[in-house]
Amino acid sequence: MTLLSEPKQEKAVGVKRRGRSFKPRYPTWLALPALVYEVIFFLGALGILVAFSFATQTGFSQITYGFSLDQYKAVFDPLYLSIFFRTLMMAAIGTILTVMVGYPVAYWMARYLSTYKLLAVLLIMVPFWTSFLIRTYALKIILDSQGFLAKTFGLDIMYTPIAVGIGLVYNYLPLFVLPVFGSLERMDWTLIEAATDLTARPLRAFWDITFRLTLPGIVTGALLVFIPMTGEYVIPAILSGGKYEFVGNLIGDTFNTAQNPPFGSALAIMLMVALSVFVVIYIAVATKEERFGA
Amino acid sequence: MNSQSPDDLNILAPIEMKPKMDYLHREVQRAAGSAMSRRKALSLGGLALFAAACGSTSTSTTPTGGASSGPASASPSSSLAGKPVENMLEIFNWSEYDDPSTYKLFAELGPVAAAGTKTHETYYSSNDELLAKLNSGGSTYDLIVPSQNAVAQLIQEGKLMALDQTLLPNLKYLEPSFLKSSYDPTGEFSVIKDFGVTMFYFNNKIVTDDLKTMHDFYMALPKYVSKGRTNLLDGAEELVPLGLMALGLDPNTTSQADFDQVRTFLLSIRSGVTTISADYIQDAIAGKIILGQGWNGDVRRIVQGRKAQGDITAVLPTGSSEVWSDNWCIPLTAPHPVAAHTWINWLLTPTTAVTEMEYHSYPIPIPDALSQLPADMKNDQLFNVPTSYTDGYHYILNVSPQVVQQRTKIYTEFKAS
Amino acid sequence: MTLAPGDVAFDVEFRGITKRFGPLVAVNRVDLQVNKGEFLSLLGPSGCGKTTSLRMIAGFEQPDEGELLIGGTDAVGVPPYRRNVNTVFQSYALFPHMSVIDNVAYGLKQRGTGKAERIRLSGEALELVQLTGRQDHRPSMLSGGQQQRVALARALVMHPQVLLLDEPLGALDLKLRKEMQVELKRIQEQVGITFIYVTHDQEEALSMSDRVAVMSNGVIEQLDEPRVIYDNPRTSFVAEFIGDMNFLSGVVTEKVGGQFIVDAGGGVVIRGHGAASRGSSVRVGIRPERMTALPGSPEQQANSAKATVLSKMYLGDQIQISVSLANGQRIIVREQRASANPVLDVVYSGDEVLVSWDDKAPLLLEQTVPLQSSAEAEQYTPSEEAAVHASTEES
Missing domain, CATH: 3.40.50.300 (P-loop containing nucleotide triphosphate hydrolases)
Structure with missing residues (x-):
């Protein structure tokens, strides 16, 4: 509706507009495909999940719709809470590791590379050229008890939380490096000269200036990896040997093995609720970034 | 079912994408160095139920009586006798599950050739997918190949046609103990296609105990885990019923006391488990697994793969373990039931069964056919599992949503602890 | 230390x-x-x-x-x-x-x-x-x-x-x-x-x-x-970078005491102060504001050259004309408007003028000494002169 009324509005304020800078009329319908897509595949799917979560399972392949909070109550079983907690912990550890591994490389790329900067960005993206699944299987081969790491360094970490952590960092690193690289690219390095000129030691200057100014980029990147990590499914499945499950695996089991869409939906929605807290933080920081323009 | 399977990733993909996804999955498996076993394919899937749930409405049109209520379908057998073979046969099957010559020779059978019957086959890759397709009601099939679980569910929902025994004279070749089963007590609705069992294997250079039963297997886990990797089959429908059987309990129990007992038992051996995975063949052949559960077809490959080392002992457990089966069934709505019966009867012919077994490597319980197999197959207990074992084994069924819930929770707790 | x-x-x-x-x-x-x-x-x-x-x-x-x-x-x-x-x-x-x-x-x-x-x-x-x-x-x-x-x-x-x-x-x-x-x-x-x-x-x-x-x-x-x-x-x-400068090139024809005469061709003769050696080619700079232009065309003499006006520009407090000397070289002459000859206001393109400067205006910037007299020329060090100049100004 608003889409249709917009051209009229434009006419009404046409006189005022004349004074402003040139801004060609935009064919608003170009935005429609995306809107339709979002409505059907995001809101639609979400709606189904919500409807499921309030329903009751009455048999295999059968549910009765209604408004039952039983599924949500069931989520608060200590068993499931412990899996939520584990998931968030592992995702947090994975995110911290990703930041620790990713920030230095983004820093190096942004500040010390010139000719090969684009090449470096490309190389960071290389893992994304192959399927997520193949990458994780490849990692399995490396981490295996008879694999490269074990044979060369005696590190047999397959089927441990460490393997899951490595898998998380490996698969999500590019998602972190790119926004942070972007943030560091916009960094005015004379600010660092100014800080050292004002007798700040290099590390001090880094914390006070570079880190502080790229913090929005770090938060963006961290959330960009943290959120999908909490929904991770394949990595724990393959690299933990079926142990150290994430909520994603539990949701999968609930839908598939237990054939219980209502409970699976309730779990999925609770995960979304838990994540939205982090998204709020993200929005707060992202708007702050605009204010500095750094 | 199998949450470890990356295939479940496509949970929100459209159902039509499933064959493609499965194909991709197989390719990935191949790339990763492990071919997919039939049994493993069985455990894949998941999307189907989601789609099924979308398709069904709260006002169910199918009878939803309890486990005790009998099949709702009327027997049409009397009406089929003497009718001609139709000119079409629509099969909904697991992919690459029957020898190409079986189709060719079927078409050359007298009545089939006379009717000019055309056989058309489409594929699914999980029982869930099969159930979803049948629930959505859009397609009509003459033949389907559900596993024991799905057979029980379809019988319960009254979706299967009672078979006309007069059109299946070759049933006489079938091993009598396979004529009726816990999932089809009257034997009216299904004819077994092939079967397998769950067993265990160990590295005899490391595990020196004489393990005979599933209980022995579980007790050995904590003892040997420090020596190498141990593996359990994944999925709640494996873990919990196998645990129940190890305790000598009914795998399809509904008793809370039984569930409590198996939960305690499983948690007590949890520390002895390195991995919970259906993806074990390659690792076992590489000598990475010292003690693990497996399906007989896979274990057979492992033993063959470690022949040079000779360090794998494969054990068909005495006492209780799992037996699974795939079955020929005819949906109630099948438009070409005579042709379907003709097909089943043709598959029960010993010569056909020999070709089939050589093609897919799963035993068909037809003694005349088994005896014609090459020695390395028929004398191999891992392939031709003696009835002395299978008689004591049980089919695992999805008894009720409540039971599945119980199993899943124990499974989740087992994995999370 | x-x-x-x-x-x-x-x-x-x-x-x-x-x-x-x-x-x-x-x-x-x-x-x-x-x-x-x-x-x-x-x-x-x-x-x-x-x-x-x-x-x-x-x-x-x-x-x-x-x-x-x-x-x-x-x-x-x-x-x-x-x-x-x-x-x-x-x-x-x-x-x-x-x-x-x-x-x-x-x-x-x-x-x-x-x-x-x-x-x-x-x-x-x-x-x-x-x-x-x-x-x-x-x-x-x-x-x-x-x-x-x-x-x-x-x-x-x-x-x-x-x-x-x-x-x-x-x-x-x-x-x-x-x-x-x-x-x-x-x-x-x-x-x-x-x-x-x-x-x-x-x-x-x-x-x-x-x-x-x-x-x-x-x-x-x-x-x-x-x-x-x-x-x-x-x-x-430096001459070129700092302010505007007219450059004239020629050969030193005479050298008397601290004075030199340079023939820049076309009858343009420059007389100035500096250690130039006879016979050497030099480049001389003269600031535009150190020059004056008078309408009419009296005889040329040292530091006074006939020129044709090419263009004229008003720079607020100054007036600037671009002229072509008899030797074909183009130079700029700038004067404060307050002290300008009112007649200059009515000078137009194509007019003949006489451009002149005093003998302190020419700055000896470059000197290429012929090989035989190089020893003499090497003694020329502008910095010394500048230093002396600066010190005398200060004292």
């Missing part, structure tokens, strides 16, 4: 400093001595090495060769944070996430100055640069001139031995720039700190500095007081 830091005459001293960037020699064996408390400008076109020199003093770059002394002590290898010099950056380099007061107090904080003291000193610094009442603003909320003042305050609050300014006014508009020039000079006089000021704007350098070092291609062409730079440029580069 090490001197105590307080005793040395120079705040900054370059001794044969060279700095290379790959194949490029940015600074080439430069010697420079910056006196205590002076306002010294490094002037030159971009790429002349002035900013590199400044960055070496700040410590952002290290010289490849030579010695760098700050306050009499060797500064080579000393990182920026251990040098008692501070910089005002061209882009100001204010910390965008900090308030004005936090920006100014940043250096003090690094030094460990207490909070109250930090705020007091920072407030004073902001007062010095006449920026008060905006302490809590973010830099992005300030105008360019105000940001400039913050940058200045942030450096001054450190009480550096030397303040380095890297084209600090470059981003400001003309009017603001003029204001800030006066302001900077006032502040420098008030605090008495040595200022080293990098600029490519000759007017800015000449108007503010005690001394100007004109740089080109990594070397200092001339280091002198602004007036000497202007009146007695030592090289063609």
